[in-house]
Amino acid sequence: MVGQILFIIIAAFTLLMGLGTVVARNLFHAALFLVGVFFGIAALFILLEAEFLAMAQIIIYIGAIATLIVFAIMLSKGMMGREAGAYNKQWYFAGGAMIFFFGLLSWLLVKMPFAATNASVPDDAIQQIGSGFVGHYVVPFEVASVLLLVALVGAIMLARERN
Amino acid sequence: MDLRALGESLVAMLENVGIPHGWVLLINWILGAVILLGVALLLAIFLIWFERKIAGRVQDRLGPNRVGPYGLIQPFADALKLLTKEDITPDKADRITYNLAPIIAVFHIIMLFAVIPFADKVVGANINVGILYLMAFGALGAMAMLMAGWASRNKYALLGGFRVVAQLLSYEIPVGLAMLTVVLMRGSMNLNAIAQGQGGLFGLGWYVWILPAVFIMYFVAALAEGERAPFDLLEAESEIVAGYNIEYSAMKFAWFYLAFFLNTWVLSAVAVTLFFGGWQGPFAAQIPALGVVYFFIKVFIMFFVFAWVRATFPRLRIDQMMSFCWKVLVPMGLALFLAVAIILKLGLPSAVTYALLFVVNIVILVVTLKLLGNYTRDLPKNKNKRLFAPELPRL
Numbered sequence: 183m184v185g186q187i188l189f190i191i192i193a194a195f196t197l198l199m200g201l202g203t204v205v206a207r208n209l210f211h212a213a214l215f216l217v218g219v220f221f222g223i224a225a226l227f228i229l230l231e232a233e234f235l236a237m238a239q240i241i242i243y244i245g246a247i248a249t250l251i252v253f254a255i256m257l258s259k260g261m262m263g264r265e266a267g268a269y270n271k272q273w274y275f276a277g278g279a280m281i282f283f284f285g286l287l288s289w290l291l292v293k294m295p296f297a298a299t300n301a302s303v304p305d306d307a308i309q310q311i312g313s314g315f316v317g318h319y320v321v322p323f324e325v326a327s328v329l330l331l332v333a334l335v336g337a338i339m340l341a342r343e344r345n
Numbered sequence: 346m347d348l349r350a351l352g353e354s355l356v357a358m359l360e361n362v363g364i365p366h367g368w369v370l371l372i373n374w375i376l377g378a379v380i381l382l383g384v385a386l387l388l389a390i391f392l393i394w395f396e397r398k399i400a401g402r403v404q405d406r407l408g409p410n411r412v413g414p415y416g417l418i419q420p421f422a423d424a425l426k427l428l429t430k431e432d433i434t435p436d437k438a439d440r441i442t443y444n445l446a447p448i449i450a451v452f453h454i455i456m457l458f459a460v461i462p463f464a465d466k467v468v469g470a471n472i473n474v475g476i477l478y479l480m481a482f483g484a485l486g487a488m489a490m491l492m493a494g495w496a497s498r499n500k501y502a503l504l505g506g507f508r509v510v511a512q513l514l515s516y517e518i519p520v521g522l523a524m525l526t527v528v529l530m531r532g533s534m535n536l537n538a539i540a541q542g543q544g545g546l547f548g549l550g551w552y553v554w555i556l557p558a559v560f561i562m563y564f565v566a567a568l569a570e571g572e573r574a575p576f577d578l579l580e581a582e583s584e585i586v587a588g589y590n591i592e593y594s595a596m597k598f599a600w601f602y603l604a605f606f607l608n609t610w611v612l613s614a615v616a617v618t619l620f621f622g623g624w625q626g627p628f629a630a631q632i633p634a635l636g637v638v639y640f641f642i643k644v645f646i647m648f649f650v651f652a653w654v655r656a657t658f659p660r661l662r663i664d665q666m667m668s669f670c671w672k673v674l675v676p677m678g679l680a681l682f683l684a685v686a687i688i689l690k691l692g693l694p695s696a697v698t699y700a701l702l703f704v705v706n707i708v709i710l711v712v713t714l715k716l717l718g719n720y721t722r723d724l725p726k727n728k729n730k731r732l733f734a735p736e737l738p739r740l
Binding site: 183184185208210211214217233234237238240241244245246248249252253256305307308 | 365367368370371439442472473474477478480481482484485487488491492495503506507510514517534
């Protein structure tokens with residue numbers, strides 16, 4: 183009962199923030215709305231008792247990615263405080279692509295048989311995730327970290343002074 | 346007096362009245378949150394007096410001494426003054442963001458109070474990802490200051506905002522590495538479990554004896570995370586007037602001020618929990634209320650050191666500060682993390698492991714200091730070479 187009411191509040195908040203992200207005419211506001219979306223999703227994870235995912239969501243998406251987006255907006259010339267239109271000439275392409283992906287995802291969500299159990303989250307869920315990262319899934323985990331390292335080196339190479 | 350039992354008796358009482366279990370839990374949580382909020386706000390008022398008094402004594406002044414005994418009522422007088430001041434919003438400011446920034450600045454610190462173990466099991470939320478929670482909500486502070494800097498539409502405020510991101514994001518890495526090393530030692534991210542793991546007579550089990558270099562790294566990085574001198578570049582008066590909060594007046598400024606003091610207190614509390622045994626002390630396991638007393642004594646000693654450093658040291662230059670983080674603290678943290686991980690995996694008897702950890706900590710500390718010393722000796726040669734020279738954005 184309480185859980186359901188909380189879910190409705192959080193879901194409504196997340197959707198509202200998502201709508202704000204899309205329709206905000208100011209890029210900085212859009213970025214702040216995006217932070218709201220990430221926060222709502224983190225709250226949903228908490229509701230599902232997935233504390234680790236919720237914290238990872240806040241650290242990575244709000245602490246790193248959203249801050250980086252805001253920083254990029256701040257450093258881009260002429261982006262600060264400019265009111266950009268929400269539409270440009272390509273809006274119907276974007277709309278079409280959006281409808282296609284929305285249909286695809288809805289179809290997948292309906293058709294996909296998700297394995298759902300009523301069991302509660304085990305107490306050592308974090309330990310299991312951790313040993314999964316460096317045990318069974320060590321190769322994808324390491325590949326992802328190498329990819330991030332390459333991106334880091336690449337960004338430094340692009341940004342360094344030429345002389 | 347057992348604080349836990351108090352909460353449970355309240356739950357039982359409400360359930361007897363006939364309120365459904367879910368609502369009782371909700372009421373209980375809201376009550377706990379309100380109590381924590383009250384503690385935090387009262388604490389902030391006392392901390393302002395405490396810090397001003399220490400700074401006064403360190404700098405051969407008296408500090409506040411007019412209002413009330415020892416000037417204890419001074420923060421209340423200041424708060425009243427701030428309440429009655431005119432609340433100015435710049436004409437071009439982005440109103441919603443401008444007003445939201447101080448709220449988030451205080452909100453994210455008060456959220457941190459939820460996971461701090463005041464005594465055994467006296468925790469707002471005893472979650473298994475306590476350390477991650479601290480990192481996550483700590484990162485929100487940068488967002489609040491960035492919002493404040495942007496929404497003020499003032500070039501100094503914006504520069505302050507840029508510095509916030511540069512400084513807070515950079516120094517989060519050494520803080521995170523120090524926390525991770527402690528997590529390795531304990532094998533848990535639960536803050537109460539970390540405090541429990543540091544038992545032993547006369548504080549011999551405290552991690553600061555085993556990991557002194559990690560503690561020093563945490564302390565230095567925490568000074569920067571708490572925007573305190575010598576790392577208070579965010580509000581360097583001589584360079585960018587007051588940084589991100591330049592346009593804020595009256596109570597909105599007071600919120601930032603409050604967040605600043607509470608942030609330092611939380612950083613001290615985390616230092617105590619991770620390295621000084623948290624609530625551990627004689628008979629603290631039997632009487633939880635005693636744990637609260639020990640915890641507060643330790644945190645105030647830690648806070649005293651923070652205030653002492655702030656009152657003593659001059660400010661660094663921004664390029665020095667950034668290069669100190671990336672070229673000294675981060676490599677040191679990585680070396681410590683690696684060394685601790687390897688030593689713990691060796692499977693030696695615990696006494697040998699602890700001795701080895703201590704020796705490795707000291708060795709890494711000495712090597713770091715030696716390298717720093719060599720760098721300072723060569724400094725006249727490198728004088729014109731700036732280590733980190735950001736170009737000012739065109740505004």
